[in-house]
Amino acid sequence: MALSPPPVDTEEDPIHEFSIEQTLTVILATYDHSAYKIDVSVVKHRAIEPARGTRGEPVELVVDCYTATSAAGVGLSALWASIRNRQSGLSWQDLAGSDLGTWVGRVSALDESPLAPTLQHLESRCNRLAWLGLQQDGFLSRMKQITARLGAHRVGALIGTSTSSIGRTEEAYTRLDASGRMTVPYCQPDVHHMHSPGTFVVEATGIAGPAMTISTACSSGAKVFAAAARWIRHGLVDAVLVGGVDSLCFSTLYGFRSLQLVSSEPCRPFDRRRDGISIGEAAGFAVLMRGDLAPGAEHAFLGSGESSDAYHMSHPHPEGKGAVLAMKKALERSSLSGDDIDYVNLHGTASKANDLIETLALAQCVGRATLASSTKGWTGHTLGAAGMLEAIIVLESIRTGLVPGTLNCEQPEDSLHFPILSENTERLVRRAMTNSFGFGGNNATLVFGARGG
Amino acid sequence: MQPSCLEHVVAEFDITGVGVWSSHFPDWAAFCRGLNSGVWSYGADLDPDVIPARERRRAPASVKMAVEVMDQACRMAEMDPENVASVFASAMGDMKITDSMCRTLAVHPELVSPTQFHNSVHNAPLGYWSIAMGSHAPATAVAAHHFSASIAMLEAAVQCFEESAPVLLVVQEGDAPLALEGSCKSDHPLAVGLLFTPAGTTSKCMARVGFTVKPNEIAWPSLPAGLADSYSGNPSGKMLALLAVLAQHSSPETGSSPHGVLEFPLGQHTSLNLEIRSAEPGRTP
Numbered sequence: 001m002a003l004s005p006p007p008v009d010t011e012e013d014p015i016h017e018f019s020i021e022q023t024l025t026v027i028l029a030t031y032d033h034s035a036y037k038i039d040v041s042v043v044k045h046r047a048i049e050p051a052r053g054t055r056g057e058p059v060e061l062v063v064d065c066y067t068a069t070s071a072a073g074v075g076l077s078a079l080w081a082s083i084r085n086r087q088s089g090l091s092w093q094d095l096a097g098s099d100l101g102t103w104v105g106r107v108s109a110l111d112e113s114p115l116a117p118t119l120q121h122l123e124s125r126c127n128r129l130a131w132l133g134l135q136q137d138g139f140l141s142r143m144k145q146i147t148a149r150l151g152a153h154r155v156g157a158l159i160g161t162s163t164s165s166i167g168r169t170e171e172a173y174t175r176l177d178a179s180g181r182m183t184v185p186y187c188q189p190d191v192h193h194m195h196s197p198g199t200f201v202v203e204a205t206g207i208a209g210p211a212m213t214i215s216t217a218c219s220s221g222a223k224v225f226a227a228a229a230r231w232i233r234h235g236l237v238d239a240v241l242v243g244g245v246d247s248l249c250f251s252t253l254y255g256f257r258s259l260q261l262v263s264s265e266p267c268r269p270f271d272r273r274r275d276g277i278s279i280g281e282a283a284g285f286a287v288l289m290r291g292d293l294a295p296g297a298e299h300a301f302l303g304s305g306e307s308s309d310a311y312h313m314s315h316p317h318p319e320g321k322g323a324v325l326a327m328k329k330a331l332e333r334s335s336l337s338g339d340d341i342d343y344v345n346l347h348g349t350a351s352k353a354n355d356l357i358e359t360l361a362l363a364q365c366v367g368r369a370t371l372a373s374s375t376k377g378w379t380g381h382t383l384g385a386a387g388m389l390e391a392i393i394v395l396e397s398i399r400t401g402l403v404p405g406t407l408n409c410e411q412p413e414d415s416l417h418f419p420i421l422s423e424n425t426e427r428l429v430r431r432a433m434t435n436s437f438g439f440g441g442n443n444a445t446l447v448f449g450a451r452g453g
Numbered sequence: 454m455q456p457s458c459l460e461h462v463v464a465e466f467d468i469t470g471v472g473v474w475s476s477h478f479p480d481w482a483a484f485c486r487g488l489n490s491g492v493w494s495y496g497a498d499l500d501p502d503v504i505p506a507r508e509r510r511r512a513p514a515s516v517k518m519a520v521e522v523m524d525q526a527c528r529m530a531e532m533d534p535e536n537v538a539s540v541f542a543s544a545m546g547d548m549k550i551t552d553s554m555c556r557t558l559a560v561h562p563e564l565v566s567p568t569q570f571h572n573s574v575h576n577a578p579l580g581y582w583s584i585a586m587g588s589h590a591p592a593t594a595v596a597a598h599h600f601s602a603s604i605a606m607l608e609a610a611v612q613c614f615e616e617s618a619p620v621l622l623v624v625q626e627g628d629a630p631l632a633l634e635g636s637c638k639s640d641h642p643l644a645v646g647l648l649f650t651p652a653g654t655t656s657k658c659m660a661r662v663g664f665t666v667k668p669n670e671i672a673w674p675s676l677p678a679g680l681a682d683s684y685s686g687n688p689s690g691k692m693l694a695l696l697a698v699l700a701q702h703s704s705p706e707t708g709s710s711p712h713g714v715l716e717f718p719l720g721q722h723t724s725l726n727l728e729i730r731s732a733e734p735g736r737t738p
Contacts, residue, residue, distance in 0.1 A: 153668040173555035180631040194596035208722035215575035255570030306591035308583040314571040440580025
């Protein structure tokens with residue numbers, strides 16, 4: 001059944017009352033994303049027609065707004081200043097109760113960032129991080145505008161995480177009672193499960209559409225875009241709050257240590273001296289929306305590719321087969337060739353295996369003029385949040401024309417199959433890609449573009 | 454907002470294969486027999502040999518449950534799993550591993566083992582499955598606490614419809630250790646596998662299912678008599694209501710009495726409506 005999309009009356013659209021040029025001017029002039037903070041004193045309830053996206057019918061998908069919080073900065077301005085100044089957010093690991101000698105991407109502001117009083121039953125480091133992240137760049141107030149305008153039922157939530165609130169569960173296990181049950185204050189039924197950050201985001205924003213957590217290890221934060229695109233195309237919802245949240249915890253610190261994948265120094269992606277990852281934490285959020293409902297949005301979501309390695313639980317396919325499949329599928333779905341991609345934000349964890357194999361795969365997928373780098377030297381590997389954080393870095397590269405060169409890559413490995421960008425570079429970025437690969441051989445690639453570009 | 458605002462084009466898929474495993478019914482045939490007789494057979498330990506020996510040594514029970522029912526569903530549908538996307542759902546993931554890792558981390562964190570760690574990821578069952586089957590198809594592991602079963606059915610249905618490709622769904626939960634009982638009261642492990650294929654694309658159709666999402670708050674459908682006590686606390690137990698309708702379709706006594714409508718809550722504000730009927734094999738709607 002082919003239903004044409006409802007006409008959009010931009011004059012009646014209180015959020016997008018600025019033209020694209022005006023919005024750009026505001027953003028570029030203030031550089032604090034105040035465009036997201038436009039005061040909407042009167043939000044009209046507009047009836048949204050049901051169901052347009054049917055199989056085969058193209059639906060434009062755009063990114064309406066986004067924000068990121070990581071060790072490299074709380075909020076977009078801080079993140080981009082760190083990247084511009086090549087200031088790493090990594091620090092010596094000093095979590096209470098651990099003497100593991102490694103560098104981590106820790107969000108130090110978390111200690112002084114309590115949850116709102118109405119959300120305190122959901123206390124966990126992961127949810128604190130989500131809460132801090134939601135409050136940056138006017139994101140939360142923007143969400144309230146969107147749900148008021150579209151109807152809370154027409155907005156879904158998809159959150160990627162690898163470890164959810166396991167840090168809180170770990171703490172609870174240090175204080176079990178004699179019978180083996182949790183004790184106060186850890187008796188939190190809505191925290192000790194995989195959907196904890198999804199539960200939190202729904203409660204914090206009032207979203208009433210379908211809500212789900214995706215947990216596919218380190219590809220989680222990318223796969224939420226693929227799933228959200230399907231939900232919107234299907235007509236299930238008109239917009240999806242997509243997020244990636246993962247916080248530092250013992251499970252991942254000691255787990256990656258057991259695999260001998262943790263570096264004792266700040267990670268050096270693609271450098272010949274690299275010897276492992278730096279684990280980080282991050283919360284990133286964006287709103288993916290039907291394009292006709294967001295005429296002022298600057299970024300288009302062009303496509304995604306998902307695949308499995310079918311090789312090993314914790315080692316990438318030696319020829320990068322799954323990575324190639326994910327990238328090629330993402331390009332095909334974006335109707336682009338590899339030469340069309342101006343920048344690729346790589347998975348680039350600084351593990352020996354990933355970095356070499358990823359360049360092997362990349363060389364089969366993009367053109368030689370494409371710039372490629374890893375930003376994990378700034379943030380650490382933020383695991384289930386990495387796909388979202390790096391999608392946001394890609395969006396900022398498209399918006400600003402600044403392509404981050406790989407921090408800490410001073411002596412690129414000779415045997416790399418694709419040149420890695422080391423220095424920050426100014427370049428018009430019209431279309432960009434980001435890779436995320438996880439345990440279980442789970443891969444996802446996303447492609448974004450300047451809208452109309 | 455009027456309730457009709459959420460209803461959209463009726464999308465359909467076919468269920469072409471079912472797999473199930475629990476201590477009460479080791480496979481689909483046993484489940485159907487139990488429904489008719491009210492007597493449940495007890496299954497033996499699981500060790501599915503579709504997992505290569507090298508991987509099977511390291512595979513935890515949660516992986517074996519998932520792979521078992523995924524394999525059962527594909528065999529019933531005579532579907533080669535190589536190009537079939539997969540969706541895995543569990544509210545808690547592998548609770549035995551969580552319990553054991555948290556106990557280790559509380560005392561001797563440096564003793565966490567590499568195998569324990571890589572088995573702890575939520576998508577571990579899909580990782581093992583993809584390796585066993587040589588499948589490079591997309592794999593998605595999801596959770597939504599009490600609503601994990603219904604949201605996973607929706608996700609698999611949307612993937613099947615939007616990608617025009619088969620999707621193998623597995624919904625499962627183990628039994629909860631004492632420390633995690635507050636979040637999950639599951640005391641009987643259960644795994645359910647379902648193969649969704651685009652409507653009318655194979656000759657092995659058990660049932661055609663139309664699905665819609667509605668903005669209302671509803672209660673869960675009731676579980677089959679005799680199973681409610683054991684599985685009402687298990688988030689994947691919600692799948693048994695669907696299996697009971699499917700079993701009724703495939704039962705020779707009732708022939709093709711095709712209709713069933715099931716509504717599952719997706720959360721506090723929305724529900725998944727499944728309209729189940731028999732479909733002539735190979736007939737497109």
